[in-house]
Amino acid sequence: MPDIFDAYFAQQVINGISLGLVYALVAIGFTLIFGILNVVNFAHGEIYTVGAFAGLLLIVGAAPPLLAVVLLVMAVGAAAGVGLERLAFRPIRRFSDEASLKSRAMREATLLSSLAVSIVAREVMAHVFGGEMRIIPQAALLQDVITLGPLTLTNGNLIIFGASVVMLGGLQFMLYRTRVGLSIRAVSNNVLGARHVGIDTNRTIVATFAIGSSLGAAAGILVGLYDGNIYPYMGFAPGIKAFVAMVMGGLSSIPGAVICALLLGVSESVATDFLSSGWKDLIAYGLLVVTLIFFPQGLFGHGRERV
Amino acid sequence: MVVNVSNLSPRLRQLGLVAVLFGAIPAGLALMGGGYPFQVGITALIFVTLAVSLNLVTGTAGLLSLGHAGFFGVGAYAAALAATKxxxxxxxxxxxxxxxxxxxxxxxxxxxMRLISIYFAVATLGVGEMIHVSLLNWVSFTRGPMGIRSIPPIEILGLDLSGVIGGYYVAATVAALAIFAVHRLTHSYYGNALRSLREDDQCSAAMGLNPVRLKIEAFAVSCAIAGMAGAVYAHTASFISPDSFRFEESILILAMIVVGGLGSLPGAVIGAVLLIVLPEVLRGIGDFRMIAVGVFMFLSILFLPKGLLGEASAIGLARRQLGAAWRGDIGAGWK
Known part of the structure; x- marks a missing residue:
C-alpha cells in the first residue's frame, strides 16, 4: 500500500520539521554563546527546563493566552541567562590579552563551571518540583488535532513552526540591523578589536546570553505543551542534540546550525519508519561522528585558526 | 617520637601508601560497620581507577574526552557477558x-585523532553516547535496559573473594596497579612527550615525535584501564545496566580530575575519592547532597583553578619521591 506509506512518510517529515525547529532554537543559543566566548555552555539545557517550568507555573497560576506565556517565558529565560553569565562565566573570564583568550585552561574551567551550575540548577528544580512528570492543564496543551487530507497535524506543529520562523527571522533582523547585533557580531569576530573600537564587551556578552537563553526557554515551554510533559531532566536530550547540530553546522554559523538541526530532526523522525525508536538517537551521534571525520570544520564552518 | 615522612626513603613511603590502602583503610571501614562502608570504598576505588585513566589522556596528553564512561561500560559488559555466558x-x-x-x-x-581541541571532545561525546544507545537497544546481546543479572562474584584460583571485603581488596589491587602503570608512564620521557603534545602538537611533530601514534597509544592505554575498572565493577556489583554508563558518568569522571588538578596523578586520586565519598558523608542532608556536590565543584573551580593538587606540585612530589632516578643533571625521568 504505497499510498498509506507516503502519507505516513509525509507525516513523519512534518513531525521531524517541528522537532528540528525546536533543536534549532536551542542550538542558536549554543551557537551565539560559542561564537562570542569560544566555550560550550553546558547549562543551556537547564535554561530550556527553566523555561518549561516558568511557563507551567504561569499557566497553572494565571492561565494567560499562549502568546503572553511565550513572551513571559522568554523574559524569564533572558533573566536566567544573565544570571548564569554572572555566576558561571564572568568570574572566570579574562579578556585582557591574546594569551588569556587562547588559554586552554581558562576554557576548560569555564566549561566545567557552567557544568557545575547546571548540576545545581537541575537538582534544585528536581527538589522544588519533584522528580516525576507534572500534569499540564488539558486546555493549555497544544494537541488539538487538525486533519489535512491523509495527514494528521496538531496545532502544536503549526505553532512551533510559526513561532520558530518568527523567532529565527527576528534574530536575523536583530543581528544584522541593530546596534546590539552589530556589537555581538563584532565581539564574536574579534574581542580585542571590538574593545579597541569602544564596544563594551561585558554588556555585549550579557546581551548574547539574554538572547540565546530566551530562545532556549521559549523552545522549552513550546515542547512541554506539545509533548504534554515537563520534568526536571527534560533539558538533557535536546541540549545534546542542539550541541550536535551546532558542531555539524560549523560551531559559529547560525544558518548552518539551523539547517543541521532540521536535518537531525527530520532524519530522526523518518528513521522511526525502519528502526525501532530506541535506536533513533544513534542517528544523531552517527551523523555527528561522520561529519567530524569527513568535514572536520562542520558542514558550514570556515577554517578556524589553530590554537 | 614524630616520624618525618619526607625523611623516609622513597621505597618505604611507597610501602606506607600500600599499607594504608590495604591495611588502614579496610580496618577503618570495618570499624565503621562493615557492609555499606565497604561498598562505598569499592565504588571509590573503581572511580579512582577511572579518574587515573582519564587523567592520562585528558590531563597529560591534553585530549578532552567526554565519553570515558562508554569505555567503562564496554569493559563491564565484556566481562559480564564472558562470565555469565x-x-x-x-x-x-x-x-x-x-x-x-x-x-x-x-x-x-x-x-x-586528526581532530583537535573541541572537535575531538565532541567526537568522544558522540562515541560515548553511541555506546550507551547500543547497550540499551541491542537487546538480543546485552539484554537492553533489563541489564545483566547475577554476574558471578570474584574467585581467584579457588580463593573466594565474593564478599565486600574480598571485593575491596580486588578493587584496591586493580586501582594500585593502574596508578602504578600511569605513574610510570607519565613520569618518564614518554610522559614528557605526551605533555609536549598537549602544549603544542605541531611543535612536537617538528621535534621528531609522531603525535598521532602517541595519542592513539595514550588513548588505548586509557581505555584499557577504564575497561578493567568496568570488569571490577561488573563482578563486585553483580548487576549492570546501561544506566551506569551515561554521559553523566563521563562528566563525573572529568569533574574528578578537574577538582583534583588536571595532569596531576595524586590530584586524580583525591578528586575521585572526594566526589564519591562526599555525597555519602552528606547523606544526612538527604536530597540536597547532589546540590552540595555541584556547589563544591563550582567553588573549587572558582577558588582553586589549578585543582586541589596542581600538576606542577604533583610533578615536584614525584620528582622527590623518585629520588635517585630523577637526580641526574637532566632531571627528565625514566628512559
Missing part, C-alpha cells in the same frame, strides 16, 4: 575487558 573466571574476564575496551578505543581513535 561463557563462565570465564575473573582472571580471564579482567584482561578481556581491558583488551576489548582498548580495541574499541583504537578503532575510535584512528579516524578521530
Amino acid at each position: 561463557l563462565h570465564w573466571p575473573f582472571l580471564l574476564t579482567l584482561p578481556l575487558a581491558g583488551i576489548v575496551a582498548a580495541a574499541l578505543g583504537v578503532i575510535v581513535a584512528l579516524p578521530t
Whole structure:
C-alpha cells in the first residue's frame, strides 16, 4: 500500500520539521554563546527546563493566552541567562590579552563551571518540583488535532513552526540591523578589536546570553505543551542534540546550525519508519561522528585558526 | 617520637601508601560497620581507577574526552557477558575487558585523532553516547535496559573473594596497579612527550615525535584501564545496566580530575575519592547532597583553578619521591 506509506512518510517529515525547529532554537543559543566566548555552555539545557517550568507555573497560576506565556517565558529565560553569565562565566573570564583568550585552561574551567551550575540548577528544580512528570492543564496543551487530507497535524506543529520562523527571522533582523547585533557580531569576530573600537564587551556578552537563553526557554515551554510533559531532566536530550547540530553546522554559523538541526530532526523522525525508536538517537551521534571525520570544520564552518 | 615522612626513603613511603590502602583503610571501614562502608570504598576505588585513566589522556596528553564512561561500560559488559555466558573466571574476564575496551578505543581513535581541541571532545561525546544507545537497544546481546543479572562474584584460583571485603581488596589491587602503570608512564620521557603534545602538537611533530601514534597509544592505554575498572565493577556489583554508563558518568569522571588538578596523578586520586565519598558523608542532608556536590565543584573551580593538587606540585612530589632516578643533571625521568 504505497499510498498509506507516503502519507505516513509525509507525516513523519512534518513531525521531524517541528522537532528540528525546536533543536534549532536551542542550538542558536549554543551557537551565539560559542561564537562570542569560544566555550560550550553546558547549562543551556537547564535554561530550556527553566523555561518549561516558568511557563507551567504561569499557566497553572494565571492561565494567560499562549502568546503572553511565550513572551513571559522568554523574559524569564533572558533573566536566567544573565544570571548564569554572572555566576558561571564572568568570574572566570579574562579578556585582557591574546594569551588569556587562547588559554586552554581558562576554557576548560569555564566549561566545567557552567557544568557545575547546571548540576545545581537541575537538582534544585528536581527538589522544588519533584522528580516525576507534572500534569499540564488539558486546555493549555497544544494537541488539538487538525486533519489535512491523509495527514494528521496538531496545532502544536503549526505553532512551533510559526513561532520558530518568527523567532529565527527576528534574530536575523536583530543581528544584522541593530546596534546590539552589530556589537555581538563584532565581539564574536574579534574581542580585542571590538574593545579597541569602544564596544563594551561585558554588556555585549550579557546581551548574547539574554538572547540565546530566551530562545532556549521559549523552545522549552513550546515542547512541554506539545509533548504534554515537563520534568526536571527534560533539558538533557535536546541540549545534546542542539550541541550536535551546532558542531555539524560549523560551531559559529547560525544558518548552518539551523539547517543541521532540521536535518537531525527530520532524519530522526523518518528513521522511526525502519528502526525501532530506541535506536533513533544513534542517528544523531552517527551523523555527528561522520561529519567530524569527513568535514572536520562542520558542514558550514570556515577554517578556524589553530590554537 | 614524630616520624618525618619526607625523611623516609622513597621505597618505604611507597610501602606506607600500600599499607594504608590495604591495611588502614579496610580496618577503618570495618570499624565503621562493615557492609555499606565497604561498598562505598569499592565504588571509590573503581572511580579512582577511572579518574587515573582519564587523567592520562585528558590531563597529560591534553585530549578532552567526554565519553570515558562508554569505555567503562564496554569493559563491564565484556566481562559480564564472558562470565555469565561463557563462565570465564575473573582472571580471564579482567584482561578481556581491558583488551576489548582498548580495541574499541583504537578503532575510535584512528579516524578521530586528526581532530583537535573541541572537535575531538565532541567526537568522544558522540562515541560515548553511541555506546550507551547500543547497550540499551541491542537487546538480543546485552539484554537492553533489563541489564545483566547475577554476574558471578570474584574467585581467584579457588580463593573466594565474593564478599565486600574480598571485593575491596580486588578493587584496591586493580586501582594500585593502574596508578602504578600511569605513574610510570607519565613520569618518564614518554610522559614528557605526551605533555609536549598537549602544549603544542605541531611543535612536537617538528621535534621528531609522531603525535598521532602517541595519542592513539595514550588513548588505548586509557581505555584499557577504564575497561578493567568496568570488569571490577561488573563482578563486585553483580548487576549492570546501561544506566551506569551515561554521559553523566563521563562528566563525573572529568569533574574528578578537574577538582583534583588536571595532569596531576595524586590530584586524580583525591578528586575521585572526594566526589564519591562526599555525597555519602552528606547523606544526612538527604536530597540536597547532589546540590552540595555541584556547589563544591563550582567553588573549587572558582577558588582553586589549578585543582586541589596542581600538576606542577604533583610533578615536584614525584620528582622527590623518585629520588635517585630523577637526580641526574637532566632531571627528565625514566628512559
